[in-house]
Structures are given as structure tokens and as C-alpha cells.
Amino acid sequence: MQVHIDALGAEGHGLARLPDGGTLFVPGALPGEAVRVLPTGGGQALLEEIITPSPDRVDPVCALFGRCGGCSVQYMSLPLSLRWKVDIVTRALQAAGYADVPVMTPWQALPRTRRRVDLAFRRVDQGIALGLHRRRGDVVDMTECHVLEPALFALLAPLRQMLHSLPAVRRGGDLQINMLDSGPDLLLATDGPPGNDDRRILAHFAGEQRIPRISYRPPASHDVPETVAQTATVWHEFSGVRTAPPPGAFLQPSRSGEDAIRQAVLHSLPAKRIKGDIIELYAGCGTLSFALATRGRVMAHEGDEAAFNCLRQACGGTRVQAFHRDLNRQPVMANVLAKAGAVVLDPPHAGAGAQLAQITDGKPLHVIYVSCNPTALRRDAAALRQAGYRLERLTVIDQFLWSTEVESVCLFTRPPPPRRR
Missing domain, CATH: 2.40.50.1070 (OB fold (Dihydrolipoamide Acetyltransferase, E2P))
Incomplete structure (x- = not known):
């Protein structure tokens, strides 16, 4: 059958809306294309022929594309890939209840920069x-x-x-x-x-x-x-702070991507003097900790023992204090978070888990959430919205070229309580 591709799904597959109200997902197809497909059931179809190609269709740059398990969308231009990833994160936040999503200028890595x-x-x-x-x-x-x-x-x-x-x-x-x-x-x-x-x-x-x-x-x-x-x-x-990472330490995929995340986090902090400590959750080896310390005292929490030891040993002479804490089993409590000038968290792929409930109970004024999973972000952002938070800022960061992975930095704020006379 011949169909018209209207959009891209979350996995980068072309999405065709059928006259009967159904949809087909077509791997390898791009929006705006007329294609001939073979339906295989379950809303899926095989791409057999591209009748009208999209102007955003490009030749894959790698001879291994289609065999190697790395890149999955090299037939898609990088500008379209970035627009698509911005749309993924935007729709996740809209599904969480934020009708107006204030998107900052997105950032995209260059080829051959993954470290x-x-x-x-x-x-x-x-x-x-x-x-x-x-x-x-x-x-x-x-x-x-x-x-x-x-x-x-x-x-x-x-x-x-x-x-x-x-x-x-x-x-x-x-x-x-x-x-x-x-x-x-x-x-x-x-x-x-x-x-x-x-x-x-x-x-x-x-x-x-x-x-x-x-x-x-x-x-x-x-x-x-x-x-x-x-x-x-x-x-x-x-x-500028030297650390001794353990074997297999977590690093952001690229140096420039790490800097883009760091700058987005710093720009999300209150412009005036921060009242209270900055509480950092899932701090790792200090990717953000020492940059945050330029704006205030940082209480950095990390559950992995090797990463915590790396962070703790590098804290001397800085405004960072490290704490070893499994945030899924022993989250930082609401009464502590309530006094924070800002809470910064970069949770694992599954999201903030039990820690988020303490954040929504404590209601700190500023929550800066670094996400690597739009699905977990949607769930956690919905909980923040129910607790009265507004979405003030979104920065989308594409460090994983030609893939479906996307990262983002979100600033959530809530109005301060009314002053008493």
C-alpha cells in the first residue's frame, strides 16, 4: 500500500495516519515522504519504496550503517534529528501537564567528538x-x-x-x-x-x-x-578541579556536551544570591558539583561508593561537601530539601524514584532536573506539576548523533509562600 508519512515516532520511525483512523510506523521513512510499504501487523510496516523523498533525507555517512548496532537514523539530516529530539522532550513535558514549554536554543554535538x-x-x-x-x-x-x-x-x-x-x-x-x-x-x-x-x-x-x-x-x-x-x-x-575517576567512571559522552549541560544548569540557578545551600543529588564524580560551587555551598550526594570516594577526595579547598547516600533507599528528606536555595538532580535512566517524593513534599523554590530519558522525565515532571511547580526553562541537548537518545535540562520553580506582615 502507498501512504504519506506525517511525523516521526519516539524511535525515529515514520508515522503514517490511515483513512480509517489507524496509524502505521514505518522504520526508515521521514515526514513528508510518499512511500510504498508492506504492513506486517501490530501497526508496523516494512518500507519497500520511497516514491517522493524528503529534502531531509541524506546518504548515510558510514558504510556500516544498517549492520552496526550504534547509529539508527543516519538517513536523517542532523537539523531534522535535532528538531525531532526537541519535539520528543516537548511532547513529554506537555503530556506531564505543561501546556507552555519554554524551549531555549537547543545544542547538538559535532561528529567524531564522543569520548x-x-x-x-x-x-x-x-x-x-x-x-x-x-x-x-x-x-x-x-x-x-x-x-x-x-x-x-x-x-x-x-x-x-x-x-x-x-x-x-x-x-x-x-x-x-x-x-x-x-x-x-x-x-x-x-x-x-x-x-x-x-x-x-x-x-x-x-x-x-x-x-x-x-x-x-x-x-x-x-x-x-x-x-x-x-x-x-x-x-x-x-x-578546573582535578579528580581521580575510578575504572569505568561515568562521563558525559562528549566534552562539549558536558559543558553544554553545565552551562544550562548554571543559567538555571537564581540570578541573585542563592539563599541556602545548593543540594545536588546523583552527583557522580563531580561533573556539575564544582561548577555549582562557584555559585554557593554545595551538598553533593552520591550512592556509588567508587564515585563518592572520587568526589570526596577532590573536595578539599572547595565549597563542595560530599555525602555517600543511596538515594533510592535513603533519600534526602523533605525537611532538608525545603531549606535549599536550589536542588539539582541528574538521576539515572529510570528517573528520580523515591527521591522525587521528598522533593515534592519539601517544595524547594528551584528544582533543576537533568534528564536522559523523556519517559522518566514525563513521569517526574507530572509529579512536580501536581506539587505546584512551573516549568520555567528547557534546554535540549543532543550528544548522541544519529540515535534516538536525547538529554535535557529543565528548570522547575514554584511561587514563594506569601510574606507575613
């Missing part, structure tokens, strides 16, 4: 395949990438040779790389235990490639990673 990646590797006939998983399939060897920093991508070729020589790699494993200010930081997991030969090979590789640290993650996820090779001090700066 962290989680890869898989498998032994193959010719050596090692290192890359991302094929959609619902095996590892696709990353012979090309238009997302990663060039220095990070250049490391993949020698990594293949090294992994091929490791006795601990029987069938395969996983590898996380963070490009810290001190250099590449590797966290390795294999399907065999590392022995003396593995440690010797890893130490030689670290020295040869100028990698400050290589760590090994045991099969049990709760075990602390072991440093198997270290050639130099591991460090990374947040807002």
Missing part, C-alpha cells in the same frame, strides 16, 4: 572482531566510525592485535574506554580469568600505547575492578 564507548569483542577466524553488536546479532567489527573521537578510534586497531594474543580471551568479552584528561582509561572483561601472561601482555600494551591504566572487571558485577596495568597517574578535571 567514551562500551564495546564487545569476539574471536573470529581472522583474529578479533571489536565493535558494537549487530541489531539482535553478533559483534560487527568497527572498521569505521563517524561518532568517536579520532584518537579513541585509532586505538581500536592495536587493541584487536593485543586482545587476539590474550590467553584470557577464550571466545570474547567486553571493553569500556573513557578518554580522560590523563589519556585512555580501559576497563576489560573476558570470559577467562587473567593469568600472569595476560598481565604481562596488558602491561606491555599500556606502556607501548601510553595508556595510564587498564583495569579488569571480574564476572560478578558487584566485585571491585582490579588494576592490572598502570603506567601513569589517572586524572580528569571538572571545572
Whole structure:
């Protein structure tokens, strides 16, 4: 059947509205296109032919597109991708009850600026395949990438040779790389235990490639990673403060994206002197903490022990005080939040959970919410609206090019209580 694509769905699939009132989702189709499709049931259809292409349709820049499990919408121009992501976040907030969404100028990363990646590797006939998983399939060897920093991508070729020589790699494993200010930081997991030969090979590789640290993650996820090779001090700066991130530490995907989030948060703080402490929830290693400290005293809370230790050790001489606290089991209470000059939270993908109930009970005047999940944002924003909060500001940030992922920074405020005579 032939249909007209009217919009994009949350997964980037073209949406066609049918004469009978139904809808079809067509992966690979763009708004404004006339396409011929094959319905497959459940409101889904396969794209068979593009009759009238959209002016926003472009040729994928990567030869691996369609096989590699990374980029999913490289046929979509980047300007359209940014408009679509702004629309996703805007509609989530409208569904939460905010009819008027004040959107600031959105921000989008440049290609080849991503500084962290989680890869898989498998032994193959010719050596090692290192890359991302094929959609619902095996590892696709990353012979090309238009997302990663060039220095990070250049490391993949020698990594293949090294992994091929490791006795601990029987069938395969996983590898996380963070490009810290001190250099590449590797966290390795294999399907065999590392022995003396593995440690010797890893130490030689670290020295040869100028990698400050290589760590090994045991099969049990709760075990602390072991440093198997270290050639130099591991460090990374947040807002001019040097920290020592643990293996596998969370970093924003790009340096410029981290700065965009930081600036959006700082611009959301009260313009005048902040009355009360800034309470930061889910602080991590200090991505925002030390920037917030330029505006007031910061009470930073983090549940992950390794990240907390990193933050605590860097707090000396700053206006940041770190607290180790599982915010899902032991949230900061409403009576403490009520006295805050501002509450800043960057919750995990699932949202703020039990902590949000304490925020809505405490009713601090300013809540700055950093979101990586529009679905969780919609749920949490609805609770804030029911508690009397207004949405004052929205900044959409696209750090994940050619994907469905989107981040945002929202400022929620509530009117101050009336003054007594």
C-alpha cells in the first residue's frame, strides 16, 4: 500500500495516519515522504519504496550503517534529528501537564567528538572482531566510525592485535574506554580469568600505547575492578578541579556536551544570591558539583561508593561537601530539601524514584532536573506539576548523533509562600 508519512515516532520511525483512523510506523521513512510499504501487523510496516523523498533525507555517512548496532537514523539530516529530539522532550513535558514549554536554543554535538564507548569483542577466524553488536546479532567489527573521537578510534586497531594474543580471551568479552584528561582509561572483561601472561601482555600494551591504566572487571558485577596495568597517574578535571575517576567512571559522552549541560544548569540557578545551600543529588564524580560551587555551598550526594570516594577526595579547598547516600533507599528528606536555595538532580535512566517524593513534599523554590530519558522525565515532571511547580526553562541537548537518545535540562520553580506582615 502507498501512504504519506506525517511525523516521526519516539524511535525515529515514520508515522503514517490511515483513512480509517489507524496509524502505521514505518522504520526508515521521514515526514513528508510518499512511500510504498508492506504492513506486517501490530501497526508496523516494512518500507519497500520511497516514491517522493524528503529534502531531509541524506546518504548515510558510514558504510556500516544498517549492520552496526550504534547509529539508527543516519538517513536523517542532523537539523531534522535535532528538531525531532526537541519535539520528543516537548511532547513529554506537555503530556506531564505543561501546556507552555519554554524551549531555549537547543545544542547538538559535532561528529567524531564522543569520548567514551562500551564495546564487545569476539574471536573470529581472522583474529578479533571489536565493535558494537549487530541489531539482535553478533559483534560487527568497527572498521569505521563517524561518532568517536579520532584518537579513541585509532586505538581500536592495536587493541584487536593485543586482545587476539590474550590467553584470557577464550571466545570474547567486553571493553569500556573513557578518554580522560590523563589519556585512555580501559576497563576489560573476558570470559577467562587473567593469568600472569595476560598481565604481562596488558602491561606491555599500556606502556607501548601510553595508556595510564587498564583495569579488569571480574564476572560478578558487584566485585571491585582490579588494576592490572598502570603506567601513569589517572586524572580528569571538572571545572578546573582535578579528580581521580575510578575504572569505568561515568562521563558525559562528549566534552562539549558536558559543558553544554553545565552551562544550562548554571543559567538555571537564581540570578541573585542563592539563599541556602545548593543540594545536588546523583552527583557522580563531580561533573556539575564544582561548577555549582562557584555559585554557593554545595551538598553533593552520591550512592556509588567508587564515585563518592572520587568526589570526596577532590573536595578539599572547595565549597563542595560530599555525602555517600543511596538515594533510592535513603533519600534526602523533605525537611532538608525545603531549606535549599536550589536542588539539582541528574538521576539515572529510570528517573528520580523515591527521591522525587521528598522533593515534592519539601517544595524547594528551584528544582533543576537533568534528564536522559523523556519517559522518566514525563513521569517526574507530572509529579512536580501536581506539587505546584512551573516549568520555567528547557534546554535540549543532543550528544548522541544519529540515535534516538536525547538529554535535557529543565528548570522547575514554584511561587514563594506569601510574606507575613
